[in-house]
Amino acid sequence: MECAPEKDNLYKIRHSLAHVLAQAVLQIRPDAKLGFGPPIDTGCYYDFDLKQPITDEDFKDIEKRMRKIIGQKQEFTHQMRSADEAVKHLEGQDEGYKVEYCKELSEQGETEIGFYTNGPFEDMCAGPHVEHTGDIPKDCFKLDAVAGAYWRGDEKNPQLTRIYCLAFEDKESLKNYIQKRELARQRDHRKLGPELDLFSIDHEGVGAGLILWHPKGGLVRHLMEEHSRELHLKGGYDFVYSPHIGRASLWETSGHLSFYKDGMFAPIEVEGQEFYLKPMNCPFHCKIFSSRPRSYRELPLRFAEWGTVYRFERSGTLSGLTRVRGFTQDDAHLFCREDQMPAEIDRVLGFCTKLLSDFGLTDFHLYLSTRPEKRVGEEAKWDAAEDALRAALERSGHKFSINEADGAFYGPKIDICAMDALEREWQLSTIQFDFNLPERFDLQYADSDGELKRPYMIHRALMGSIERFFGVILEHFGGAFPTWLAPTQVRIVPVAEAFFEYAQTVRKKLEEAGIRVEVDESSNSFSKKVREATVAKIPNMAIIGEKEKESGGVTLRRYKVEEQEELSLDSLIATLSDRINDKK
């Protein structure tokens, strides 16, 4: 999910381009009937019902016509018609799809319908648009693709032809986008996953949205988890384990069966009781909190768990590691007193950016979501929580925005977005107050004055979903994991069989130093060996030939780095260890 907000002028350009696109298409397909033509976050599209198909081969012609329309500086004029008039007008134009939609708007209570006209083209449309087509830069757009799309997205309706048009503020932005998209395609984790033998998904044989982690992917995942676990332990967290199913009574107490049932799988019947796969870990952590009386002296309690949750997603929406049905949260719940709460927020925010930066993500944008109209919890607690979040954001030194009234009904939150190597913003971490569950589970602690009080409860997940985070950093690194995370940290490449024995000596030394190493003992040529190590995106190659054998060292070559260096075995180990420690 990208977090960037919509830009107003660009929105108008994209929207207006959709009308220009439609006008151009009507020039070559005068009998085309129009569907919808909205702006989208990469440009716009328009849906047509065509008698004669359009393919990418028509793009040049259409683009030329679009530029001509832009050159004509056609003014966009706005007109309102009464709903009845609008329907008649569209019927007169034989625009059946528009008629259907117009009637629907009318039934929903719209009495007036807007139309925009530019040159000979008119469209039912709510705007806004640029003043005239000349406001659209001629070189900011590019027709992108043709695809089939059912009218209103319903497969029972006729299939229309959707033409996608990329559009950005200027030529440079368009070029950048296309370049980045190409890079993103090459780095797509759904492509890299099988290529590097990291994971697989077997829709038919195992189930859609369920991930099989192969040895190499499992190793990287474990390294990620272990690094995070170490930081958690240093940060005063305790690890707990909870089951993947819980009785209906648990989800009734937590309220999930009332407000989250659509995201849950169907129940499992056991001896007349219903059990549900857990969509979240929180209720279990509440149960651990309340498993015995708690004292103010114990707080803050920080329960962490790599908790695998299962959420229902329609099969059509599933995608790679980013939209799945089962995923593992690096989940934790903080339970603290009011006086501890601001410091906890500071800590967890600093913890979060430290952790993400260890994975190479260093550019953050933070979003504070404040109280919505419908909410639970005392006002004083909302005040204190929002103050603490705001103060922590200010102290953090990171860019941040405020999404007023965008918080959950049970508490305000901070979302943390990180920019990856392709300058895409990913929403990763969330720090979320919860004023609801402590009430529902009647959580309390005995304060110093002997009184029983409710603790503050804060959910937080830093990577969010380990699966999705793995997908993000896989793309961020383009599959070339840094040494500390790479399944194979160094591949030894003997230039000929004569050096296999020495290669094994080196391997043993490296293994003793705890380094993950392999030797290429194939009969391939040296250049092929180097090429294969590069294709496998192994971060370090230790080349061994006559010279190296004699000197008792290796030549170290880094992934996609031209320069190489001759090193003794001790220096090799020291160099690799440095890279591992520095998370390089």
Next chain:
Amino acid sequence: MECAPEKDNLYKIRHSLAHVLAQAVLQIRPDAKLGFGPPIDTGCYYDFDLKQPITDEDFKDIEKRMRKIIGQKQEFTHQMRSADEAVKHLEGQDEGYKVEYCKELSEQGETEIGFYTNGPFEDMCAGPHVEHTGDIPKDCFKLDAVAGAYWRGDEKNPQLTRIYCLAFEDKESLKNYIQKRELARQRDHRKLGPELDLFSIDHEGVGAGLILWHPKGGLVRHLMEEHSRELHLKGGYDFVYSPHIGRASLWETSGHLSFYKDGMFAPIEVEGQEFYLKPMNCPFHCKIFSSRPRSYRELPLRFAEWGTVYRFERSGTLSGLTRVRGFTQDDAHLFCREDQMPAEIDRVLGFCTKLLSDFGLTDFHLYLSTRPEKRVGEEAKWDAAEDALRAALERSGHKFSINEADGAFYGPKIDICAMDALEREWQLSTIQFDFNLPERFDLQYADSDGELKRPYMIHRALMGSIERFFGVILEHFGGAFPTWLAPTQVRIVPVAEAFFEYAQTVRKKLEEAGIRVEVDESSNSFSKKVREATVAKIPNMAIIGEKEKESGGVTLRRYKVEEQEELSLDSLIATLSDRINDKK
């Protein structure tokens, strides 16, 4: 589950004692009606329908009567009656329960029913018994408890009074058993779990048979898993992760829906497809194996996973950590060529006993289960597998027995039982061939000759269930975990507030050395502090007073060890580190 085989003579003594018990009870309750009275693995019991209740206060009297009957050397004589005759005979005695059972036997086709008589007492019974009551040692038994029990275990039937009698070969064995049972009661993991705040089970709020691991239990579990993971990595295993649910198609392919459905939870309906919670991890590992073509050069492949599985157990059978509905297997599947198979078995057997011995379990009994009558797979493979298992057992140097024809239909196996500190045998590890799944999932690799071949597949779990294993070692150690596993490795006990500051200096030093440490800064007296550290079963206490502060050291006292030693801080760290490394 205890593995010790039934002993024949002891069985007769126990069986005969049941008759002696019934005779004695009839002396004081002549109108009692008899239910069943079988031998059990701690003695015997007898069920009575009583008009006037019996309590433990009657035990002395009954035991005296039993000894008198034993003194009478009543001979056991055997008599067969036709089924009809038997029913009439029992009706004449007004023994309604026996009549019912006798009729049932008759309906099942029994034509002759056995009876045993000793002195004035006669019982419908299949034997065997001792020759005469004098063969029962007078001091080998003890009445143990009275409990209610429904006739035939069905709560719709009348409730009878069950009297339990302990019985062993001799007085010494009886005494040992009672002592050990008392120790076992104190060490019961269901009692220690909450006492030491390790885990809890919330039948109503979370679900029966589902474990909540609290911070301290979660820490010990993680230490167990991490130690095991390290050994696995050294042993050439790769870790994979698989989901907790899978489509019906997966379980149809694997055959679980045909031969294991009773052990599985009900299906979860998702968009018209059925998904099942996994009762085993094997099908997923097969899918990872077959996710791409495999070469003979890659083998052996060893896929390991801490895989949490869910199996249906009736709620009445659930108990603590030993009988649960969700548990985590330290599961692995070995895929290898025929020429690699014997060495793999040797390795895994050695691995297993090494791992168990790191947890203080060093006395093993191994059981080989060979081919049953109904089986799948080629005879040659059964031969090779059984040979490899037998040879590995012989080389292992451990005690072993052979359970002929007791293997699963899909392959032979070795079960490994370990004796705990209370001399109870626990079946923990299994090494199990599978000739079924490689066929069903069509697993193959390209051999050196280019031919596609089936790999050997071997399941193995060493701890078995991590939950149950945790329960076993919790009882084995009586809750007093050795230093390497203890949630708190050392508690610093300052004898007075004046030494709190120095205590914190020591704490910091120990923490820097990676030792889990806490300071008792309560206002309790010194002796209460020591008592509390002992109750919490913390393995090491570092006592700090004037002398220690001046010398810059501590006095180290080990859990339940009288002697203590004065140590410098460096020696303290060295001593604790040694204990940790030595798994003490």
